[in-house]
Structures are given as structure tokens and as C-alpha cells.
Amino acid sequence: MPVDWERPEGETIEVAVVRDRAGDPARRVGTLVSLPGGPGSSGVDEILKGGKFSAELRGRFDIVSIDPRGVKRSHPVQCDAGLVKYRPNVIPELGGWIDEVHSYARDLAASCRQYTGALLDHLDAVSIARDVEAVRSALGVDRISTYSRSYGTMPAQAYAELFPKHLRAMLLDSVDDHSLDGRAFLASEARAGKDTFGGFTQWCARDEQCALHGTDVDQIFDDLYAKASRGELRDPADATKPVGAFDLNAQIVQRLYRPEWSRLATDLRVLADQPAGSPLPPATAQPQGKPAPMPEITVCSDWNFDIADQDQWIRLWREQNTNSAPLRAHFAWGAGSLCSGWPIPPANPPHRPQIVDGPPVLIINSRHDPATPHEWAEGVAKNTPDATLLTYEGWGHGVYDRSPCTTNAADQYLINLTIPQTSCPAA
Template identity: 60%
Template sequence: MSVQYSRGCVGALCTTSVGVMRSSIALAILACALLGGSATACTTTAEPAPTIDWSPCAQHPDVECASVRVPIDWARPDGDSIEMAVARRTATDPAHRIGSLISMPGGPGSSGVDDLLAAPKFSPELNSRFDVVSFDPRGVGRSHPVTCDAGLAATMPNVVPDKGARLDDVQSYAKKLAASCRARTGPLMDHLDAVSVARDIEALRRALGDDRISLYGRSYGTMPGQSYAELFPDHLRALVLDSVDDHSLDGDAFLASEARAGQDTFDQFAAWCDRDTACVLHGQDVHAVYGARAASTDLLQLSSATTQLLYKPDWPALATMFETGPVPAQPPPPVHDGGVAMPTTIVCSDWHFDISSQQQWEQLWQQQNRNAPTLRAHFAWAAGSLCSGWPTAPPNPPHVPNRPATPPVLIMNGLHDPATPYEWALGVERNTPGATLLTYDGPGHGSYPRNACTTTAADRYLIDLTVPARGSHCAAVPG
């Protein structure tokens, strides 16, 4: 059904080798994009505002590039610091400019600078009214990337209990990997969490000179967005959480819900194959086809490749992969001084997986199989397994947000999202006073660009601060 509106007010996931790809899969929640926040850190600062010196980007002169210096540890603002890379596309209608719209990239590991260099990110109307700003989060891309030992990255142990995997091996490996990352990356390894990123966004706001900012986060980018709402509500004009992570979940609930989401989206694909002759598997038992492929290839590699094709979704390509094509490998990560970039380790800074025995691990694996009887597991399984052995506790552990009064928040989520389950969006809506959930009734990860309904709803909110009526839905794009 179409969106109805009510007026709202405003208050004050790698490499071509299987081993390295497994490591990236293991720590990537992609793509997922998850929440975070802690009310314990300070929300005000007395130091002078950081400066920002824009100049045309070398790769694209229509985009401006710069950097903002931020402390590694926000509890020690006078300590060591890093340069956070930022980029900006200025409003195309400066006479009617509203302010800055900061786009928070997902992943963890996506580059917001690359996003802006590639193309305008939002609708022409939104681009006309806002300076669209994005950044490479700390530990990502141009912002002091997390770098780990290439040999370790390529030799991740088996994480499938049915194939003889041992939790002790996985957790021992995690400790060695973390030590290599720390040796190459330095003290930033202790400060990669979403709360630290939210503080970086506040530094960016001050450098831009804006009293209040509008935020758009997709997937993992919703993590610092929610943290910002906890910490700096007085400087928040609007917040869109697109494909949102529910940071109130413990590790068991996180893994179970991810498995259910993967299975649900695969079922949508199978239903399409049943009804549409354009599917090269039309007339076959698609679930049985997947099972046959799983028996002859790496299960988590297959599950991850399947889920990635369900993001868009690209159902024809997925059907072709099952019929004739190889399971695609991900591109190799950037090399840094003999190591490899592994920003996916950021997951272990925001999530806690308390797995203390082989028996418990195997029980969780059986739960994965029950929740995803075809896929058998979600790529999040490997991430949770590795993070369970991470030697340091997450500085931003899961919690129910302690959020003060904020402007109305717009949550957008697909009904069949393989990475950020719809049940997460329902949970975040319950835990966020004044939030409104807009449901896209189709499959895929990311709702803003799906159709005119989803784009218009977000644009009206960001421009006019008009929120959809509660319970609003946007119809699925025919597939």
C-alpha cells in the first residue's frame, strides 16, 4: 500500500583464496549493518572545533575531499590521533540548502568516500537541498585501516562442527589473528567500536560548523547512527536507519535471527523460480539443488555467496550460479606493508558471543540448521565463532539503548532482508521512543532506492521532517 504521512516535530564483508575469504566472511556482518551506543561516555567537549580544509578530490573534481583529525581514544582527547578521510558533494541548489546530510557507510569495512566518488548517493531533490558528506570510518580505507598478517588471514580454521571443527582451534586462531592485527594496526584496535565512530561524527559536525546534522545510515552504518542519537541528541536534526541492526540482542539471538533471515530470503528466491520460467531452475526443487551444491563445496563459502546475491536481489544470477557457475570468490583485500586490510574485525568491537565449550558451540550449530534448514548457516556464524575467541571484550557491548529525547527517527527495512532481519527493525522500533518503521514489502538489503515510495518517504522526512504514518508499507518491486 502507499505511504500515508503524519507531521512530526523536531526537538532541541576477503580474497580470492578460500582461506582469506573465510576470514573475511567470518568477521563481516555486513553487511550487515548493526547498532551501538553507550551512554557512559561524555557528550560535551570544551576543546576548539576541529578544522576542515576542502579541496577537489583527485579522482573526481566535482567531489571535495579532506580529513579531520580525531583522537584514537576519545577518553584521552589529547593523546595520539588519526586522520579520518571525508568527502562532500555540495548542494546543487545552494539558495535552498538545508544543511549537511552525513551518510554513514555499512560493512563494517565500506568506504563512504568511495561511495561519494562513485556517484551521487541520493535523489536529485535531496542532493539539491543538502551537502552530502561521508567518510571512511576509523579502521577503514583511508582512515588508518586495520591491517593483519596475510598468512594468518589465509589460513582460517574450519568452523563447521559437522566437518570436525573444534572450537578450541577457532578461538586459538582468533587470538593469534587479533595479536597480528594489533601489532600492525597499533592502539586503534581497542577503539574501533560504533560509539567511537559516533564521536568522530560529532567532530565532523563541529568541523562543518553545523549546529545540527541529518544522518542516514545503512546496514552497519546504523550502529554509529544510533550511538549518535544516544550521545548527542541536541545536535541531531533527523536520523534515517535503513536496514537496521538491533544491538540489544545477545550473541545467541543474533545468530538465530540471522539464520532465519537467510532462510526466509532464500525461500523468496525459490518461490520465484517456481512461478517464473525466466529462472533457469524453473521446474526443479531449488532447495534440493542447493543441498547438492553444499555437499560438494565449502558450505560457508556457498552460504555467503548465496546471501550476497540475495542482497540486491539478483535472482537470475543466483539461479545460474546453482546450475552451471562456480561459487564466486571475493576480490582480494588491499595490501598494507605486507599485511592485508581486515576492517571486518570491527564486528568484535560491538558484539559479544559467549561460547565457552564445544558442546555449547555444537548446540548453536544445530540451532543454525533448524533456523536455516536449506542454507544450514548464515555467514554471521563464522563471525560469531571467531569473535567468541577475541582476546579483548567489546568496548561497545550489546545493550538496550538508553536514549534521551530525540527528533523523530525513521526506520526503513525490507520485509525479506537477508542481512538485517525484519525482526531487528521491529525490535529497534520498540526500543526507540518516537521512531516510525516504514516497511518495504519485498526482498533485498537496503530500502531507500527500492522504488518511488521508499525514496519519497525518506526524502520528505529529511527535507520537511514529515514522517510516514505508523504501520506504513511500500509495495514490493515486481520480481
């Protein structure tokens, strides 16, 4: 693929592609391109490990996927290992300064450019969509169907804007709303954290199997957050490694993905039972002169986060606290703070979908999703021509394989272009 699709005769990279041929060729419908999330997930690994798709779907489609540019086998983004390991303080009330975050972003970008080259300017969803079109052309098929999950819905939507006549069907699972500005993005993510953590605490209150049953879970989190803020919280697997306040928030939200309520309760119980220890010194950046992967900076290629100074950052932090209470923040806060100082303007800035003559679109999303809020799915459905939203009335991130209801509805759409219902009960 060209590094820069505006200069197709210029420098190129290799993009890894995998194809799992239809198991029932006589009933084959066509080619389904599966776009992985992350950003940073490997579509090749996912298919090689068996994928998430039903036997029916694997029988009816050649399933194709890629490692998106910048990921794993496809010219991975590499940055200085010391800078990748270090994260600046992104909590204003604990001494964080946005100028320091911006300085770190510039240093990180310089190291990424050193190890990654010109690709650093072309990691955006539009470039990935053009890669997908090149794969379609190489396969010699006129139209493809697409399945995408989470951040993979970004290049899927870009493909629909650029190449609608080559799309037979587009299934967006846990969709990103690319029409949002930075402030709205951060606020909605924070609300998703509050909503899904609330589901966890309600479960703990009613289920005796919860390791925190009978306790004030919000107060336990407050106590842990205070210990983490003082540098007194340790990683249970490595007592020399601190768990910072922002690390604590991010780990909790990650447990809400499946969701893993039981494991989250046990995690918090173990942390709460830790004996008091002396504060650990804060981490410092240690450039090591060798590369380490960091594909998550792709976010800075697709989003705008305009944070000009400390006062504005503090105002946004207070909004974050209110919207995510009692968690105080969502892990998206760290990405937004970093990207606000990224020295490379986003090649694919936020905008409403601009799809003309595309196919009917199916969007599937959990009612309670910690990463791609249901309000995002509602926004994309409203702004996308001929789109239908199917809501899974439960918790978690990623819907296709949630339940027989969600799998069957998705399969019926992809195989027959029919949508049997617009709601599936929580499993």
C-alpha cells in the same frame, strides 16, 4: 581524531571526510551525514562515485561522509595476509573445533595489533560516533541530519545516544538491533537466510526464466553442500580454488542482497553441472609477514558472542541449522564464532537504545532482508523513542533507493520531517 576518545591528548589518526555541497544553495536545508555499512565500506568512495541519493536530496543538503576509522583512508585495519586469507573450519559436523577457531582469533588479533597499533582497541561504533561529532563541530553547524545503512546504523544510533541535541533527523536504513545477545543475533540472521532463500526458490518455481525452473532447488543445494563438504566443489573462475561448504552458504546469502535471483540460479546451475573431481586439500594458515586489510573484525568491538566450549558450539550449530533450513547456516555464524574467541572485550557491548530528547526517527527496512531482518527493525522501532518503521514489502538489503515510493518517503522525512506512509509495495 584521537585513537582513544577517553584520552583526547594521546595518539591520533587521520579520518577521511568528503563533502558534496548542496546543488541548490537557496533551498538548502542543512548538512546530511551519510554513514556507510559493511563494516568496511568507504563513505568517501560512495559519495565520489555519485552516491545513492536523489537529485532532490543532493540539491537540498550538503552531503558529508567519512571512511570510518579502520577503513581505507582512515588508518585501515591491517592484519597478517596469510591469516586474513585463511579461515578456520567453523562447521562442527565437518570436523570444526571451537578451540581451533579461538586459537586462530588470538593469532589474528596479535597480527592485527602488530600492523594496526592501538586503534585495534577503538574500532567500535561509539568511537565512530564521536568522530562524527568532531566532524560536525569542524563544519561549524549546530545540528546535522544522518542517513545510515546496515552496519552504519550502529554509529548512527550511538550518536543519537551521545549527542541527541545535535540531531535534526535520523534515518536508519536496514537497521542493526544492538539489543540482541549473541545467541539471538545468530538465530535471527539464520531465520533471515531461510526466509529470503525461500523467496528465491518460490520465484524459481513460478518463473521459466530461472535457470533452475522445474527442478528441486532445495535438493540441488543439498547436493552442492555435500560436494563442498567433501572438498569437490570448485570456483568456476579458478579450478584450483575450492568452494567450501561455508563459502557456498555465504555466496548464496550475498546474492540475496539486491536480490540477484537470476544470477544466483545461474551460479547454482553452473556449480551443479561441474564434472566430479577429486577432493582438494584443505587450506592451511600461511603467515606471510605482510599486512592485508580486514575491517570486518569491527564486529567484535560491538557484539558479545559467548561460546565457551565445543558442546555449546554444537548446540548453537544445531539451532543455526534449524533456523536457516535448508541453508544450514548464515554467514553471521562465522563472525560470531570468530568473535567468541576475540581477546579484546567489546568496547561497545549490546544494549537497548538509551536516547533522551532525540528527534523523531524514521526506520526503513525490507520485509524480506537477508542481512538485517525485519524483526530487527521492529525491535529497534519498539525500543527507540519517537520512532516510526516504514516497511518495504519486498526483498533485499538496503531500502532508500528500492523504489520511487521508498525514495520519496525518505526524502520527505529528511527535507520536511514528515512521514507520508509506513509501507511501500514491492517493486
